[in-house]
Structure formats: structure tokens, C-alpha cells
Amino acid sequence: RKEVEQDPGPFNVPEGATVAFNCTYSNSASQSFFWYRQDCRKEPKLLMSVYSSGNEDGRFTAQLNRASQYISLLIRDSKLSDSATYLCVVGMNTGFQKLVFGTGTRLLVSP
Amino acid sequence: ETGVTQTPRHLVMGMTNKKSLKCEQHLGHNAMYWYKQSAKKPLELMFVYNFKEQTENNSVPSRFSPECPNSSHLFLHLHTLQPEDSALYLCASKDRGHEKLFFGSGTQLSVL
Secondary structure, three states: OOOEEEOOOOEEEEOOOOEEEEEEEOOOOOOEEEEEEEOOOOOEEEEEEEOOOOEEEOOEEEEEEOOOOEEEEEEOOOOHHHOEEEEEEEEEOOOOOEEEEOOOEEEEEEO | OOOEEEEOOEEEEOOOOEEEEEEEEOOOOOEEEEEEEOOOOOOEEEEEEEOOEEEEEOOOOOOEEEEEEEOOEEEEEEEOOOHHHOEEEEEEEEOOOOOOOEEOOOEEEEEO
């Protein structure tokens, strides 16, 4: 079983749509959770951290379910500029914080 | 501009060549990382350096040799690579106690 598992997509949605991605992780001792965004041929960039109580940043909402070991990302009112690959990342706080990346979910927002 | 600079951006090398990838961070971070990203695979952690000391070697073949002369610079020396080593090599840095990982733009490596 992969340590971090994501549906690779692509998810094709029209502008203005709401889209949700899920991610599951296998290590129950994982302590930190993130969503990174990666544009084509570019480096990953932190989109948002994911907290136990859930958190929101503008159109983006992240949720964590520790019991079921999954993380979700909800994007409301999709923009063309949201087209990218979204990487689910899980961390073990081992001092330097070892991060394990999922393969990513590709999102394509069309006009 | 993320504050992490990688050179070169692209590299094509033969299997008998020796080359080096360079990474420099201007953020004052104390941890630096090398990741490998192959097509359709997740980012794989290769090496971690904390305060210039290597703290993680993720079973990387010896044909990849990292060097960290100081906390701002990180190198990846390449020797007798295989075609399957072709990938995007990403450098990243982080401040201890902070969550955010800052990536460089990567070196797209092709081994012929």
C-alpha cells in the first residue's frame, strides 16, 4: 500500500464549479498534513496546511479525518488559474520533519 | 522567486559523464533536501542535511553523492548514471520548527 494515495485524475471542471480531492495515508503516526500545488514544469508550492479542526483559506477548505486517515481539499468557484496538480503531503515530526508526497491529483478548469 | 536557486535548469548527460547539480538558499534555513520527481511517481526524498550534517540517506545509489559545504549550499554530484535516473531533481529548504518547505525550480535531468 502506498504511504500517501491520491486519485491522479485529471478532474475536468468548468469555471465556477466546486471540486473536491481526497487523499489517504497509511501511517497512523503521521502528525502533519499539507496540500501543495504544482504547476506544469514548476516546483511544488505550499497551498495550505491541514489542521484537525479543518481550515479555510478563501475558496479553499481543507479537512482532516484522523480516524479514517484521509485528508480532503475543496475548491469553490474554480478559476482557470486553479488548473494545476495538487499534492497531498504527510509529515512525520522527526526533528527535520520527513515529508511523504502523494503522486498528485491533476485539475483542469475550462472556460 | 522562492529564495532557493538551482542550477542548471536542464542537463543532458551521457552515462559515463560526471556532473554536479547546485542549490543555494538565501532564506537562512538550516535544513536542505534533495528530492527526485519521476514521471507519474511521487516526489522521492533522497537526502536531508541539517546544519550541514547529513541526517537522511533514503537508500540512494552511490552514483548520487551529496555535498553540503555550508547551510546555504547543497550539491548533488552525479557519476555513471543510468537512463532511469532521468527525472526532475528538486532542492528544498526549511527552517527547523516551521512547516513550510521552499523548493527550487528544479533541474530537469536527461541521461542518454
